[in-house]
Amino acid sequence: MPKDGGIGASSKRREDVRFLTGAGNYTDDINIRGQAYVHFLRSDIAHGTIKSIDTGAAAAMPGVVRIFTGSDFEGVGGMPCGWQVTDKHGQPMQEPAHPILAQGKVRHVGEPVAAVVADTLEQARDAAEAIALDIDELPAVVDMKAALADGSTKVHDDLNDNLCYDWGFVEENKDAVNKAFENAAHVTSLELVNNRLVANPMEPRVALGDYARGTDDSTLYTTSQNPHVIRLLMGAFVLGIPEHKLRVVAPDVGGGFGTKIFHYQEEAFCTFAAKACNRPVKWTSSRSEAFISDAHGRDHVTKIELALDADNNFTALRTETHANMGAYLSTFAPSIPTWLHGTLMAGNYKTPLIYVNVKAVFTNTVPVDAYRGAGRPEATFQLERVVDKAARELGVDPIALRRQNFITEFPYATPVAVEYDTGDYHGTMDKLEEMGDFAGFAARRAESEKNGKLRGLGVNCYIEACGIAPSNLVGQLGARAGLYESATVRVNATGGLVVMTGSHSHGQGHETSFAQVVAEMIGIDENMVEIVHGDTANTPMGMGTYGSRSIAVGGSAMVRATEKIINKAKKIASHLLEASEADIELKDGAFSVAGTDKSVAWGDVTLAAYVPHNYPLEDIEPGLEETAFYDPANFTYPSGAYACEVEVDPDTGKVTIERFAAADDFGNIINPMIVTGQVHGGIAQGIGQALLENCAYDENGQLLSASYMDYAMPRADDLPMFDVDHSSQTPCTHNPLGVKGCGEAGAIGSPPAVVNAVVDALQSAGKDVMHVDMPLSPDRVWAAMQ
Amino acid sequence: MAQVSMTVNGKAASGEVEGRTLLSSFLRDQLMLTGTHVGCDTSQCGACVVHVDGQAVKSCTMLAVEAEGAEVATIEGQANADGSLNVIQQAFQDHHGLQCGFCTPGMVMSAAALLKDNPKPSEQDVREYLEGNICRCTGYHNIVKSIMAASGQDVSAIAAE
Numbered sequence: 014m015p016k017d018g019g020i021g022a023s024s025k026r027r028e029d030v031r032f033l034t035g036a037g038n039y040t041d042d043i044n045i046r047g048q049a050y051v052h053f054l055r056s057d058i059a060h061g062t063i064k065s066i067d068t069g070a071a072a073a074m075p076g077v078v079r080i081f082t083g084s085d086f087e088g089v090g091g092m093p094c095g096w097q098v099t100d101k102h103g104q105p106m107q108e109p110a111h112p113i114l115a116q117g118k119v120r121h122v123g124e125p126v127a128a129v130v131a132d133t134l135e136q137a138r139d140a141a142e143a144i145a146l147d148i149d150e151l152p153a154v155v156d157m158k159a160a161l162a163d164g165s166t167k168v169h170d171d172l173n174d175n176l177c178y179d180w181g182f183v184e185e186n187k188d189a190v191n192k193a194f195e196n197a198a199h200v201t202s203l204e205l206v207n208n209r210l211v212a213n214p215m216e217p218r219v220a221l222g223d224y225a226r227g228t229d230d231s232t233l234y235t236t237s238q239n240p241h242v243i244r245l246l247m248g249a250f251v252l253g254i255p256e257h258k259l260r261v262v263a264p265d266v267g268g269g270f271g272t273k274i275f276h277y278q279e280e281a282f283c284t285f286a287a288k289a290c291n292r293p294v295k296w297t298s299s300r301s302e303a304f305i306s307d308a309h310g311r312d313h314v315t316k317i318e319l320a321l322d323a324d325n326n327f328t329a330l331r332t333e334t335h336a337n338m339g340a341y342l343s344t345f346a347p348s349i350p351t352w353l354h355g356t357l358m359a360g361n362y363k364t365p366l367i368y369v370n371v372k373a374v375f376t377n378t379v380p381v382d383a384y385r386g387a388g389r390p391e392a393t394f395q396l397e398r399v400v401d402k403a404a405r406e407l408g409v410d411p412i413a414l415r416r417q418n419f420i421t422e423f424p425y426a427t428p429v430a431v432e433y434d435t436g437d438y439h440g441t442m443d444k445l446e447e448m449g450d451f452a453g454f455a456a457r458r459a460e461s462e463k464n465g466k467l468r469g470l471g472v473n474c475y476i477e478a479c480g481i482a483p484s485n486l487v488g489q490l491g492a493r494a495g496l497y498e499s500a501t502v503r504v505n506a507t508g509g510l511v512v513m514t515g516s517h518s519h520g521q522g523h524e525t526s527f528a529q530v531v532a533e534m535i536g537i538d539e540n541m542v543e544i545v546h547g548d549t550a551n552t553p554m555g556m557g558t559y560g561s562r563s564i565a566v567g568g569s570a571m572v573r574a575t576e577k578i579i580n581k582a583k584k585i586a587s588h589l590l591e592a593s594e595a596d597i598e599l600k601d602g603a604f605s606v607a608g609t610d611k612s613v614a615w616g617d618v619t620l621a622a623y624v625p626h627n628y629p630l631e632d633i634e635p636g637l638e639e640t641a642f643y644d645p646a647n648f649t650y651p652s653g654a655y656a657c658e659v660e661v662d663p664d665t666g667k668v669t670i671e672r673f674a675a676a677d678d679f680g681n682i683i684n685p686m687i688v689t690g691q692v693h694g695g696i697a698q699g700i701g702q703a704l705l706e707n708c709a710y711d712e713n714g715q716l717l718s719a720s721y722m723d724y725a726m727p728r729a730d731d732l733p734m735f736d737v738d739h740s741s742q743t744p745c746t747h748n749p750l751g752v753k754g755c756g757e758a759g760a761i762g763s764p765p766a767v768v769n770a771v772v773d774a775l776q777s778a779g780k781d782v783m784h785v786d787m788p789l790s791p792d793r794v795w796a797a798m799q
Numbered sequence: 800m801a802q803v804s805m806t807v808n809g810k811a812a813s814g815e816v817e818g819r820t821l822l823s824s825f826l827r828d829q830l831m832l833t834g835t836h837v838g839c840d841t842s843q844c845g846a847c848v849v850h851v852d853g854q855a856v857k858s859c860t861m862l863a864v865e866a867e868g869a870e871v872a873t874i875e876g877q878a879n880a881d882g883s884l885n886v887i888q889q890a891f892q893d894h895h896g897l898q899c900g901f902c903t904p905g906m907v908m909s910a911a912a913l914l915k916d917n918p919k920p921s922e923q924d925v926r927e928y929l930e931g932n933i934c935r936c937t938g939y940h941n942i943v944k945s946i947m948a949a950s951g952q953d954v955s956a957i958a959a960e
Contacts, residue, residue, distance in 0.1 A: 025892050025895075026895070027892065028900070029891065029897060030884065030892070031890040031900075032889065032900025032903050033874075033876075033884060033888040033891055033892060033897065033900075033903060033907060034834070034874065034875065034877070034878050035832065035833070035834015035835070035874035037833075037834070037835065037873040037901075038899050039832075039833070039901065041827075042827075042833035044828075077942075099837075135817065135819070213935055214837070214899070214901070214935055215836075215838045215846060215901040215902045215933065215935050215936075216901040216935065217837075217838065217901065218840065245807060251955065265899075265900065266899065267836070267899045267900065267901025267902075268898070268899040268935050268936055270935070288866065297837075300838065300839035300841065300844070301840055301841075305886075344954050348947075353867055410870075484887075513856045519899055520898035520899030520900070520917035520936045521898070522898070526808070531861070564837060681938055684845070687894050687895065688910070689895075690895045690898060690936075690937060690941060693937055693941065694898065694935070694936045694937055694938050694941045695938075695940035696938055697938030697939065698935070720839070720840075720841045721839050721841050721844060721933070722841050722843065726843075726933050726935070727938075727939075728929070728930055728933065728939075729922075729925070729926040729929035729930065729932070729934075729939040729942070729943065730893065730926040730929075730930060732926075732928050732938055732939055732940070734940055734943070734944075734957055735920070735938065735940055759938075
């Protein structure tokens with residue numbers, strides 16, 4: 014029987030009511046009396062020297078409050094990078110300055126050059142058109158390998174070259190890995206592209222700065238996944254505002270997928286300009302601006318090699334990746350191709366020796382940073398593609414080859430520095446085989462062929478590292494922040510609770526699922542628990558939501574704070590019941606004395622905490638409010654197995670997804686309905702990457718796919734229904750809920766399944782096709798068949 | 800500037816607009832009906848769908864002055880008279896047809912228009928009708944399921960919660 018409340022129940026989402034009735038409160042819905050609007054004049058040239066910016070005519074136009082250019086920000090800090098990677102020689106990465114508005118040069122199409130603040134948005138736009146901007150165009154660097162060639166134009170004149178870092182992992186293993194390749198019975202190698210994507214949350218970014226002259230307080234309303242991180246980065250490193258004088262609010266946020274983690278120039282600008290103009294300043298991104306100013310994702314080019322012995326055991330893995338950083342380092346960009354990618358290269362397999370080389374490269378393109386999965390999809394894609402290719406070359410069943418090499422004993426220390434606590438890779442594969450009806454595939458293929466279509470089946474596994482992350486570990490790896498989470502639980506006199514969490518919900522349903530946890534712990538109705546997030550004024554500290562960390566890290570902080578509440582409440586109850594604290598039990602919202610019928614209700618205890626007429630004042634303080642910080646001991650390691658069946662039209666190359674099955678192990682589950690929804694969305698984004706989406710630049714650094722006319726977002730009729738299961742559960746051993754996280758799995762696990770399936774379909778027609786680069790658009794598939 | 804008057808969710812509404820003011824801007828900025836969302840600038844995403852004289856319209860594609868005298872319905876007017884969710888809204892909540900909520904007003908308004916013309920749509924009918932509404936969160940699975948459920952069809956055979 015499904016539960017009707019608490020942990021494990023598919024409770025309906027409480028936040029839905031406001032979203033379904035138009036009562037959400039997104040950043041663009043907030044307007045402050047007297048606000049002005051900013052429009053950014055952005056470079057339409059990928060690389061050039063700014064000769065002059067004449068704002069005279071524009072400044073005289075109706076409604077213009079002030080026009081800012083780069084010179085207004087001299088002496089103001091640039092955009093900070095939150096992660097410093099050390100290269101294979103022990104040297105820090107090259108880290109260029111990143112101004113709020115371009116200074117001297119422009120380095121990508123979309124870089125803000127000037128900002129017009131006016132009474133209305135239309136006036137700001139009109140005036141921006143009257144700015145005379147003279148840029149001397151320079152050759153643009155777009156291709157990563159060309160960017161590293163001798164004599165290449167430099168993106169940053171003050172850096173040595175376009176190489177951000179050359180990272181080797183684990184450098185000490187390199188010789189042993191090479192030796193294993195020399196001794197291999199079989200080597201499979203594959204070169205592939207992990208295509209550049211644009212995250213495209215449906216809500217474009219918005220920033221609204223406000224300044225209170227009377228108290229010198231600044232407030233920023235922004236579309237962020239982590240308002241405290243923005244407060245820290247912008248306050249401490251950009252504008253020099255101490256945290257107690259800066260409030261950052263991220264109200265309802267319409268999707269993030271990573272791209273709303275980062276601190277952006279527009280946020281700093283609006284906060285700065287609100288003070289400079291002494292009135293609120295609002296920026297609302299258009300979708301066209303989003304394409305050229307939101308950090309992009311992926312964009313890796315990789316050569317991967319897998320060594321096997323004569324019994325088809327994996328003996329070594331070696332990769333060489335070029336990772337595009339774009340023109341500047343976005344907040345967490347350097348960590349994505351390194352610590353979120355190299356550490357996952359073992360995948361689900363007991364490959365004993367692994368060496369990963371990553372060259373991060375500056376180009377005249379929009380900065381690249383985390384997008385759903387961030388490094389882990391790139392790792393999974395190359396690994397699962399090369400394993401599939403190896404099976405094909407060796408003529409063995411791809412599932413059997415995977416199973417033969419599965420890690421089966423836990424904890425398992427990989428050769429790439431992480432230790433998996435739990436998992437059951439055979440278990441999820443067993444489940445997948447059942448869901449996918451592989452036995453019926455031959456008949457389905459015959460039916461497709463009767464209709465003139467090719468049919469293919471692709472299977473793959475994945476593992477990811479979530480719940481980022483132990484602060485002491487990431488500190489050693491170059492993070493310039495700790496990655497704990499905090500929660501404050503405030504119990505009111507009448508028994509209702511407010512939980513203030515540093516996690517941020519932008520579609521994940523925390524207001525419902527977090528409440529389920531606290532309600533279960535106390536034994537009260539979920540509706541007595543309110544979840545509050547997204548405002549630095551009410552949560553002590555928060556690192557926010559990304560890397561599928563909310564329930565694993567934020568949820569754990571909330572559990573710890575609730576445990577403190579329960580402990581204190583038991584003390585109060587023992588006083589009221591005149592019993593020993595050790596004998597007090599909490600069940601179904603009542604405290605009782607073990608072995609007796611004496612009890613006191615939750616509400617009576619909370620009332621006593623605030624009306625302490627009969628209260629152990631000599632032992633404990635009145636009130637009932639507790640805060641906890643939780644710093645995880647390890648990452649969590651969700652895993653799973655995915656299967657995709659496609660049909661390919663041999664005349665056009667068009668691929669359609671006919672079946673898609675996902676068997677995941679997320680450890681314990683709080684709300685199965687929400688978890689399933691997260692997997693659906695992830696799969697859709699993964700299929701989007703595999704079949705449709707591509708962020709394309711021409712050789713001059715012009716973005717060719719800069720609107721929904723050209724960037725193929727998955728639509729309803731591009732996708733099938735998904736068969737999703739998460740009944741395989743090996744709970745995490747090191748957090749109190751035993752949870753692993755589910756937000757990114759779908760996006761990580763699905764692209765290789767799709768490509769494996771298409772290759773299988775083409776092979777079924779006798780085509781010697783071992784790989785097609787994503788997106789598998791009809792023209793690419795058709796060309797591969799010729 | 801031009802004076803524009805229309806009926807919005809059954810109530811008279813009027814204001815002064817520029818000739819270039821979009822209906823979506825008029826609804827959001829002057830009438831403060833911020834449930835209508837703007838997710839793109841090429842009339843692709845459908846977050847801004849409202850009904851004008853009973854037809855589903857992307858309100859970012861229509862000038863406010865073009866709606867002179869029209870009957871406009873937005874997400875704010877969709878709930879039942881007692882404030883409870885209407886059948887479509889309730890189906891979206893029951894079947895987890897929304898996550899971040901940003902595309903949701905457009906989805907609900909499109910779904911209402913679809914069901915008016917096609918009271919028992921097939922899965923394929925729903926998917927094709929939603930061509931002009933982009934959702935980035937749900938993968939459409941639960942949106943399609945919600946709309947079919949709202950039409951009174953049994954969706955229990957469709958996979959998952």
